[in-house]
Amino acid sequence: MAQPTGPIESWVERQISAAIERGEFDDLPGEGKPIPGIDDPPDPLWWIKRKMKxxxxxxxxxxxxxxxxVEDALEKAEAAHREQEIWDLLEPINKKIRAAIRVAPVxxxxxxxxxxxxxxVRRWNERRAR
Incomplete structure (x- = not known):
């Protein structure tokens, strides 16, 4: 273990010095590179964003x-086998659109x-008739 360099050196500093002497900090990932985000402005949600990423x-x-x-539902409607499938796909979407128009979404x-x-449905029938 490393000898204290002076009365100010704390126990933690002594432990770190000893670990450095043993080479425990050699070859760490990112060695010699800047700390990611060190110059970014403080963000109170940094940990949430990092976790999500x-x-x-x-x-x-x-x-x-x-x-x-809507885009996905229209694609599925094009591939429908019956007209009723189109109605079953698109009517619930229309309800959501109407609700979103009444109360603007975030x-x-x-x-x-x-x-x-x-x-x-007309376009679907026209494509099927070809």
Whole structure:
């Protein structure tokens, strides 16, 4: 164990000095590199953001999530086997759109109107007739 260098050296400092002498800090990941984020402004949610990144999670604003849901539902409607499937897919989406229009969701503007299901069904029938 390393000898204290003076009366001010604390027990912790002595432990660190001893570990350095034993080489316990050699070859650590990131050695010689700047500490990531050291110059970033303080962020009280840093640990949440880091955890979400590490876990591969993301938070999508409700308006964007609804837009994606509409897009996915329209794709499924194109592949439907019966007209009723189209109605079953799109009517619940229209209810969500109407609700979101009444109470604006958090995030970017919704920019959606209820889907004209009759029009989707007409186009679906036209594609099937070809």
């Amino acid at each position: 590490r876990e591969g999670l993301s938070v999508v604003p409700p308006s964007l999530a609804l837009r994606k849901e 995030g970017p503007p919704l920019n959606l109107m209820p889907i004209d299901i009759d029009r989707v």
